[in-house]
Amino acid sequence: MAGGEPPTPGALLCALLWAAAAAPTPLGGGPGGSPAPGAFGRLYRGAVNISAERLYAFAYxxxxxxxxxxxVYVNSSSENLQYPVLFVVRQQKGVLSWQVxxxxxxxxxxxxxxxxxxRTLCPSEPASETGPSEQIIFVxxxxxxxxxxxxxxxxxRLENFQLETNKPFNFTASPSQPQYFLYKFPQDVDSVIIKVVSDAVYPCSVVSVQDIVCPVYDLDHNVEFxxxxxxxxxxxxxxxxxxxFPGEQFFVVFVIKPEDYACGGSVPSSIHGNVNRTWNLQRTKNLQVTIVPSINRSVYIQAMFFSFLSFLSFYLGSVIVAFVEMLRSSDVELTGSFGSVLVAGSGIMTSSHPITSSTPEGSSYGAIDESSSSGGRQLSSPERGPPAGSDTDSSVEEESDFDTMPEIESDKNVIRTKVFLYLSDLSRKDRRIVSKKYKIYFWNIITIAVFYALPVIQLVITYQTVVNVTGNQDICYYNFLCAHPLGVLSAFNNILSNVGHTLLGFLxxxxxxxxxxxxxxxxxxKDIYTLVGNMVVLLAVPAFTFYCVPSVDTSFMYMIAGLCMLKLYQTRHPDINASAYSxxxxxxxxxxxxVLGVVWGCQPLSPVGTLDLTLSSSLADLGIFRRAAMVLYTDCIQQCSRPMYMDRMVLLIVGNLVNWSFAIFGLVYRPRDFASYILGIFICNLLLYLAFYIIMKLRxxxxxxPIPLFCIVATAVVWAAALYFFFQTLSSWEETPAESREKNRPCILLGFFDDHDVWHFLSAAALFFSFLVLLTLDDDLDTVRRDKIPVF
Incomplete structure (x- = not known):
């Protein structure tokens, strides 16, 4: 050694290998026990036993x-597992061995x-010296x-070992004949996508990307290392x-698995645990690999700008609409002030209370008795503050799960005798009580959102960490043909496309x-018309607060549909409604x-789930069973006459037909995605109730x-477009990861977003318009007295 330095362990090992190869052995294959010189591309045949082995040396x-x-290709006709043929390949920096x-x-x-x-031997590193160097391989x-x-x-010697950018390469592999190739990053490329395709579904295979380290893990039992x-x-x-990859190069390894169970295939029948030779001969697969450059940083920036500007345009549109409404309201106020003077001068309306003024003298039928001392029957007005010693936040009376209005026993029987009810008949509670009752929705949904979000975030972080540490990309079901990583995230585009839910929810x-x-x-x-007409604003906030807390979990979609039905119901029944707890x-x-349907399957739970949704879609209390039994007894047993409310009867019949059709469908077809099946029931019930509400409103x-009409049209159009992209299935968690990747497709928007990302964009806009429909649907009643608004 130069300078008297001690030899390194690698140098000692190399020297020992060369000495062992050069030493004569009585079992050697060459003359005099020396290694037989080998030639590349020449087929050698021979026989070995316990007394005779063969040694070949290949120099280049x-x-x-x-x-x-x-x-190195080897073959042996022997199937004797007790005495396999052993092959040992020695190189300058490694040893590779296997048996046949x-x-x-x-x-x-x-x-x-x-x-x-x-097997492909681990390639030697590029030479740094100026001239050629001699290498030798012993077999x-x-x-x-x-x-x-x-x-x-x-x-x-492999001539096509290094893969080239944008150039497809075809080859064949099998469980005992894996393949791997080298790829080097071009100077102007920072990210690439390795695309592998095959015409045949089976045999199952594994594609691995490994650093330039020897040995290369290219067998079924170690490819995951x-x-x-x-x-x-x-x-x-x-x-x-x-x-x-610090060396700016990597190996692409292709391994064929001996069985297809990991990819969703069947396991072959065997005798005494051994599979016949015919099965092994079928385990050859033709593959094509193409390495293409991925997107650069500028595409990330463009995608971010597109996402935020698309949804910020909704803010601009809202500001314009608000400005126009403000100008229109100013004109209406001026005209209304002049008109009120004329009305007062002519003596048409002399009272400032529209409800009491429209009620016959001495009658409280259908109106609010201001002389009562009951806090539950007082109409809150600016002229009348809260009762002495009361606290508008904490001292109001508590409400039960189902408000039966026990504090107005004197009026309850009168109201029950009315064939047609108006909103004033069901708006008997103090505004402070109603406000506190619906604030519970707000705080409960915040609590639910927190407890939902934290486990989901923890789960995502945990799984992403496992993917990054183990390298197992079968854990997550992404569209890998359009999965753009950023930092520790494997698919940043799926996260960026969800920004609309937060931005539009906040808007x-x-x-x-x-x-x-x-x-x-x-x-x-002291606008009396606002006091008696604008109930939507008071009750809309708690029903929609959760919108700014989006979740990929289907259960949150159940809550969206359920709360929307609740919102429609409480619009015409402000006092009689389920509490947040129920x-x-x-x-x-x-x-x-x-959850049970996902774990056990759909078939045993289809009718039970449908019946539960039919009953709980109204979000009523437990007294629904008692009242339903009473209605059946009085209307169907005691007397059988024409229904008093034909419109509601039609809705009830249609709703039952739809829900029982879902139950029969679940029993017959047994859908695999039980969660989506339940969600479909929820959405259909919501659409039925919304259609009934609009029809009854027009009747x-x-x-x-114009604004709610525009929102209805926009909701229908955007939802139709969103559902089109939703049904463009790009992955499926119901199948194995390999089968799910068969549905992967390239990006369709800006080279960054796929079909599911477009669904995220459109669904956020569709939800926004849907909630605007519920918020503005009764804007025409803002100046209508409550004793003129029918209940349905």
Whole structure:
């Protein structure tokens, strides 16, 4: 050694290998026990036993900057597992060995034996010296068998070992003949996508990306030890970034699995755990690999700008609409002030209270008795403050789960005798009590959102960490042909496309806040029409607060549909409505059914889930069973006459037909996605109730203003477009990861977003318009007295 330095362990090992190779052995294959010189591309045949082994030496010259890869093919006709043929390949910096028959173990201890084995040797590093260098490879063939075992040996140099960008490469692999190739990043490329396709679904295979380290893990039992990997049937895609490989190069490894169970296939029948030779001969797969450059940083920036500007345009549109409404309101106020003077002068309306003024003298029928001392019957007005010693926040009376209005016993029997009810008949409670009752929805949904979000975030972080540490990309079901990583996130585009739910949810809350401020300001100005007509603003906030807390979990969609139905119901029944506790308890029951359906399957729970949704969709109290029994007894047993409310009867019949159709469908077809099946029931019930509400509104001579009409049309159009992209299935968690990747497709928007991302964009806008429909649907009643608004 130069300078008297001690030899390194690698140098000592190399020297020992060369000495062992050069030393004569009585079992050597060459003359006098020396290694037999081998030639690349020549097939060698021979036989070995316990007393005779063969040793071959293959020498070649390595050019500067050249990566040389050598592949060794061996074959033995012997199937004797007791005396396999052993092959040992020695290189300058490594040793590789295997046996023939090569044994793989599968599920249930099944064994798969292969007589033909082909392995690629770990390539030598590019030479740094100025001239060529000599390299030598030794192949040792031996067996402990007391009899001769024939073998074949073929050593070749690979000409197409390095993959090129945008150039497809075709090859064949099998469980005993894996393949791997080298790829180097071009100077102007920072990220690439490795696309692998095959015409055949089976055999199941694994694609792995590994760093330039020897040995290369290219067998079924060790391919998961290094790098990142995916199982594959017909296609796979892995995004690789330059920053993850300091040497700016990597190996792409292709391994064929001995059985297809991991990819969703069946396991072959076997006798005594051994699979026949015919099965092994079918385990060859033709593959094509193409490496294409991925997107650069500018595409990330464009996608971010597109996402935020698209939804910020809704803010601009809302500001324009609010400005136009403000100008129109100013004109209406001026005209109304002049008109009120004329009305007062002519003596048409002399009272400032529209309800009491319209009631016959001495009668309280259908109106609010201001002389009562009951807090539950007082109409809150600016002229009358809260009772002495009361606290508007904490001293109001508590409400039960179902408000039966026991504090107005004197009027309850009178109201029950009315055939047609108006909103004043069901608006008997003090505004402070109603406000406190619905504030519970707000705080409960915040609590639920927190407890939902924290486990989901923890789960996402945990799984993403596991993916990054283990390299197992079968854990997450992404569209890998359009999965753009950023930092520790594997698919940043899926997260960015969800920004609309947060931005539009916050915008919706701002719209509700503005309406609430205008409502309170009108109360301060003693606008009596606002006091008696604008009930939507007071009750809309708690029903929609959760919108700014989106979740990918289907159970939150159940709550969206359920709360929308509750919002429609309480618009015409402000006093008679389920409490937040009973509503969320109903959601809990449905979510439990959904969980059981996912675990056990749909068939045993289809009719039960449908019946539960039919009953809980109204979000009523437990007294519904008693009242339903009473109605059936009085209307169907005591007397059988024409229904008093034909419109409601039609809705009831249609609703039952739809829900029982869902139950029959679930029993017959047994949908695999039980959670989506339950969600479909919820959405259909919501649409039925919304259609009934709009029809009854029009039949009651009410009208739809331009803004809610526009929102209805926009909701229908955007939902139709969103559902089109939703049903463009790009992955499926019901199948194995390999089968799910068969549905992967490239990006369709800006080279960054796929079909599911477009669904995220459109669904956020569709939800926004849907909530605007519910918020503005009764804007035509803002100046209508409550004793003129029918209940349905």
């Amino acid at each position: 010259s390595r050019q500067p900057g050249q990566v040389d890869a050598v592949r 028959p090569l044994i793989f173990r599968g599920l249930y201890q099944r064994t798969y034996n292969y007589q033909e084995v082909s 040792d063939v031996a067996s402990m068998a007391p009899f001769n075992i024939a073998y074949e040996l073929l050593v070749t 290094n790098g990142v990997y995916q199982s594959m049937t017909k296609q796979a895609a892995i995004t690789v970034q330059r920053k993850d 919706f809350l701002l719209i509700v806040l503005r309406r609430d401020i205008l409502h309170r300001r009108a109360m301060e100005m 509503a969320y308890a109903s959601f809990a029951v449905v979510i439990c059914l959904a 009651s001579s009410e009208k739809l203003l």
